[in-house]
Amino acid sequence: MSATLEKGIRVLKEVIDAPIASYFESCVHCGLCAEACLFYTETGDPKYTPIHKLEPLRRIYEQEYTLLGRLKKMVGLSKPVTDGELDQWQELVYNSCTLCGRCSAVCPVGNDIVYMVRKFREGMSASGHAPEGIKGAVERTVTIGSPMGVKLPAVQAQMKHVEEDYGLPIPLDVEGAEYMVMLSSMEIINFPEYLAAVAKIMHQAGKTWTLCSTAFEATNAGIQIGNSDLAKVIVSRIVEGAEKLKVKTVISPECGHAYTALRWEGANLVGRPFSFEVKHIIEVLDEFQQQGLLKTEGFETDKLTFHDPCQLVRRGGVIQQPRTLMNLVAKNFVEMPDAGYMNWCCGGGGGASAIEEGEALRLEAFKKKKSQFEAVKPDRVVTACANCRIVLEESLEHYQMELPVIGLTELIAEHIPDNAPQAAIKS
Amino acid sequence: MNELQFLTWVRGPGLDIAVGIFLLGVLWRLFEIYSLGRKKDLSAPRHAAGASGLHTVFRRSLPPPGLLKRSPVSYIGGYIFHIGLAVVVFGFAPHILLVKNLTGLSWPGLPSQFIDLAAVVTMAAMVVMLVDRINKPVKRFLSTFEDWFTWAVTFLPVLTGWMAVQHLLLPYTTMLAVHILSVEILLIVLPFTKLFHAFTLFGSRWYNGRANAHKGVPV
Secondary structure, rough: OOOOHHHHHHHHHHHHOOOHHHHHHHHOOOHHHHHOEEEEEEEHHHOHHHHHHHHHHHHHHHHHHHHHHHHHHHHHOOOOOOOOHHHHHHHHHHHHHOOOOOOHHHOEEEEEEHHHHHHHHHHHHHOOOOOOOOHHHHOOOOOOOHHHHOOOOOHHHHOOOHHHHHHHOOOOOOOOOOEEEEEOOHHHOOOOOOHHHHHHHHHHHOOOOOOOOOOOOOOOOHHOOHHHHHHHHHHHHHHHHHHHHHOOOEEEEOOOHHHHHHHHHHHHHHHHOOOOOEEHHHHHHHOOOOOOOOOOOOOOOEEEEEEEOOOOOOOOOOHHHHHHHHHHOOOOOOOOOOHHHHHHHHHOOHHHHHHHHHHHHHHHHHHHHHHHHHHHHEEEEEOOOOHHHHHHHHHHHHHOOOOOOEEHHHHHHHHHOOOOOOOOOOO | OOHHHHHHHHHHHHHHHHHHHHHHHHHHHHHHHHHOOOOOOOOOOOOOOOOOHHHHHOOOOOOOOOHHOOOOOHHHHHHHHHHHHHHHHHHHHHHHHHHHHOOOOOOOOOOOHHHHHHHHHHHHHHHHHHHHHHHHHHHHHOOOHHHHHHHHHHHHHHHHHHHHHOOOOOHHHHHHHHHHHHHHHHHHHHHHHHHHHHHHHHHHHHHHHHHHHOOOOOO
């Protein structure tokens, strides 16, 4: 057994807990999880059945934690997990799983399958079987500071741009601000409108906010690859930044996994509860709206639909808020079939969009999203995750569909009057 | 061993051994699984109506939106044979008498014609499920020896019980002994195969519901 395989198997043994044991024992091979997975429904290939993606982990559980399994192992009746097998499983655990969690939502015996995939990735990563694309993203985040290699000067250049274009100040490293705003590389490079939108919204709401020079990148490829040690390094920067600036709330950008990393995994990674709150920008906008701090004017009149990012909805609990906000600025907002809690993934979540060799499969799986769009024929698609947005744009282009994709935050900001009186600053 | 001795053995020592292995097996397996424990979630919880472990324990008995249409045989067949098994096992007067003799607990039985019908419907549903497992690519792909074996071990007690009551194939005494033996095999096999989901599914649903309720998601 190679050293890395040994390490991987040790990690797999460590991640197995009572829920995972209970889940494996409960599976009756009914195959219903396949019906919930876009990689199965769009390809018809049974190997993409979610529970099958966990077969090596199941065997480790059986061989290490059950009496019968240990007996079988002793007398040489069990099949050991090998490097070759894990290598073969890379496609199943990464390329064909976006951690969307639909399987966990349908399993009749209640198995949280995506929880197990997330844990299995810990062992895959430790044994050196993670895809090169995500490995690179993690390495860049740890060494440079962001998965796309964005450094502070790029952020500062964008800040300057927004300040000049909108005449709104972009605060940096302001101690005691109420909100610390995080960005994703995707927004810094591809969607600069986001920062301008936040500045406009915060200005109208009269809230104090800041960016942080040591922690501006919110995405966490460590979570996607399944390496808790690296995920911890990445999330710790944000925790330190937020504590140094003594902010009350850290705002996750329009990015699904950044939200999961910060909101749900963060405290568990650093091993203590946070001293600040974590909210997705959509939650903050919804709160502002409820408090009368978000005033919009005018409506979009073309047909708009909302693509729910999996990590925000099914895995994050932000379900109603985007709908309230959509109705605030859209006269013709239509829901796709399965919208909300059971929405279908764009096909590129969970790090899948970073895997080059997975592109053909991803585009095949996108047919599910395409059919959702075709069912309502929207003029534009609104979403709240920069990764969903880029994956949707690329896939729509591949299928030659003319369908612009925009971010919800910028859509809201477009309806804030430029000369809006600033609310009194309360702090 | 003649048929009477066979019946005496399966009713006496055979039953004791099977029930013993079943009870110890269940306790051991529950310990083996749930003593692994889990880490406390340190993230700040969000609360939402209808989101809890208990909610999910009940809610998962119903198909989520769209799934019934995608896999009708799994749901309809599954409901029929699970409910049918419960009716036959707990509604048949002689079964209740056995439980009364063993534990002192008793409840009214269902009419025997109804039990008869329930047994036939249960077997039909199980055969349909078996055919579905053979025909459906996903189910066939997932199936191992254990899936076919546990199907047979569950099917035989229903079949032999029904045949004993109908006086088919073998003399009543022999068929009754075969029936009891098949139940004993089921009891011995249950804790160590996927049939153990009868116990763990409550824990699994609860864990899933609990973890997602922490995020404010009713699953």
